[in-house]
Amino acid sequence: MAMSKFWWKSDSSKDKSIHWMCWSRLTAAKCKGGMGFKNLRDFNTALLGNQAWRLISFPDKLLNWDPTLSYIWRSVMEAQALLVQGISCCIGNGQTVDITNSPWLPSIEDPFVHSDNKAISNQKVISLFKIDEKAWDIELVLDVFEERDAELILSIPLTENDKDTWYWRHEKMGHYSVKSGYNVIQASKNQPNTVDNSRFWRKLWNLKIPNKARRIQVNAQCPVCNLCDESAIHSLVTFSFAVECHQFSSVKQVAGDYHIFTEWLQMVFEQSNNRDICIQEDGLEQWCPTSSNSVKVNVDAALFTDPNRYNYAIVVRDHLGHLVQAMSKCSLGKVVSRAIRECRHQRSP
Template structure:
């Protein structure tokens, strides 16, 4: 009996043996991940200079006269690629095309494949000498869907490009065996990011998830006026399937309940719900900071994002970056008496 037959599942007439090749590829994948996650290590720098000087491991080619070690590690590239996302920092190490760097659940790759973008880095889409998107250039080069998603990617200064892993393949394997259902690679990526973020927020012991800690009005089911000489900002986000869009909005009212201002924006592209929720909070905090507003109560109905912001949550994903930005702005606005609170979703209908 052949080894491939022995490795087949028992229900398929095999013996259920583990494939030594698959096991070896998995171990090599661990080493390949080290090349991606630790680019400053000596071995990573040696491989980059030799095999992918103008790109990353994800876009590397086998090349001519490869060493035995490189040939072995390269075998894991196809295994890692569907489960890796790239997060833009300074944009100097990420290729514009053929690299999954867009934070969207629909398709993380740039749609356009122009010859002028070959071997071009994401940093070329930023203003010269700045870590800021060149909006005019981006809108000229890309279609609406891609340009809107790119312009929504946060770019904190002094952060390098990085990759983040996805680890939900075992669930997909079980679905194939027991439910005869196979998820696509992008579906796996999105599911894993959501599960990872939820697990980290739950595991964080520095945050008390009780409603009493988050909002003093325990069991509150009605919108209340802010205190005297203060304003209240209520935020909301929405996702649309057809066409794929996401939007956010927030409304500002004074202590009399009078309307002060409302801000809303709708963008092309599908993003994870947690990302949309964090995005609306960041935009509201940016408005507070830019308008030098003080004595503000910022209310949101997303408990998970509130937990992440008020804890030590961190992640290599775009969501993690948004959370860090929100937390940083909250600290900068601490002297302005800005409070972030969670309110029950029942308040949605009552505060209108």
């Protein structure tokens, strides 16, 4: 709360100030559209994770393990969920690592064993070694575990270390850091299937611009007609080109008083039946036959800005769908729509 007031409150505002963006947006990383501020609660949890990591690395540390009496122990327990997301066991002698309940597989996403076999229940990793030899019993592993678990187990190199040790999967050196712990907490908050626009934000933050801009001149008028202020209702409803599009579509002009686009759209739905508004699936129009003893002419055109050329095509078919005549032509030149010509004519003296 103190950081939020420091950021939004100005010298002129004594008591009240407007918070233009929620704190969760401000604490997001700069590459994700935020300001990069630290979430103090999450940062404190990452610091507690460092203390919990020290207890795991040095289990002989003196500490009162009674969670009802020890304030230190209760604080360290706050970081338990964080360590579970990134801690794994490096296999040494395999005597202390439980096969099914310990995170020991070399997988960042999921280091746990998923094979459901009663033979490995409550067993240690050492039971998967060959007798009198520190090597994987390949036949046993392939017979007991599923394909995914077996491939991960056989990919683990067995070293001469006598003890099983813990390591942090999110650091190359395997040691926990407050920075990586904080990043894990923030990553767990992100919603799945979100669009990755980190490249855009990195380019934006790397722009060579002044640190502070006093005033920015913004032209509110429509850049095409320069007659009305640019808004959603002007661009999509009242603009002359939008009116022409409505005339060729199934959307009819509605009568009433509307000021924003959502009001106009709601009036369209209220004054039209569901059959009057037709939207083709996937945006593709389907050809419909005409009445008997008549033909239908379909026309389409495309404009290309480089190198200033346009193309049009005409197809004539009878009521049975049989082709009568067809032609297409590509020509050089710049085509200006009738709406823009009318705007220019209205602006000219």
